[in-house]
Amino acid sequence: ARQVRLEDGSDAVINEVLPPELVPNETRPGVHGRVVDHARTPLDAVRVLCRAEDATWYWMTRTKRDGTFRFEGLLPGAYEVVVPAKLLDERMRRGTRTKVLLTGVAAEITLRLPPR
Numbered sequence: 001a002r003q004v005r006l007e008d009g010s011d012a013v014i015n016e017v018l019p020p021e022l023v024p025n026e027t028r029p030g031v032h033g034r035v036v037d038h039a040r041t042p043l044d045a046v047r048v049l050c051r052a053e054d055a056t057w058y059w060m061t062r063t064k065r066d067g068t069f070r071f072e073g074l075l076p077g078a079y080e081v082v083v084p085a086k087l088l089d090e091r092m093r094r095g096t097r098t099k100v101l102l103t104g105v106a107a108e109i110t111l112r113l114p115p116r
Helices: none
Strands: 002-005 011-014 031-036 047-052 059-062 068-071 077-083 096-102 107-112
Touching: 031 077, 059 068, 077 107, 096 107
Parallel strands: 031 107
Antiparallel strands: 002 011, 031 068, 047 059, 047 077, 077 096
């Protein structure tokens, strides 16, 4: 915010708001969380996809040893986070998905895979 003097001699405070596309990636919200099996055991090296609701392409990452994953620098909006069955190994045959609405703060989710 900054204070300015208007033509009529009065003072005003201006809050400068950047459009989302000009906000640096590190200050944009993201989606992070964990992937667990039906018994809530964290799953390592599972592929997780994230897609903006109006997009035809996905971002992809893999879970860490503790089942955590992270997608950073996302613009506010609706996203779908998916663990697709076709990318899982033979032990797990069913995937899962959820919808997330980012409104300016990070979202934390847990993706729990159903039993085979």
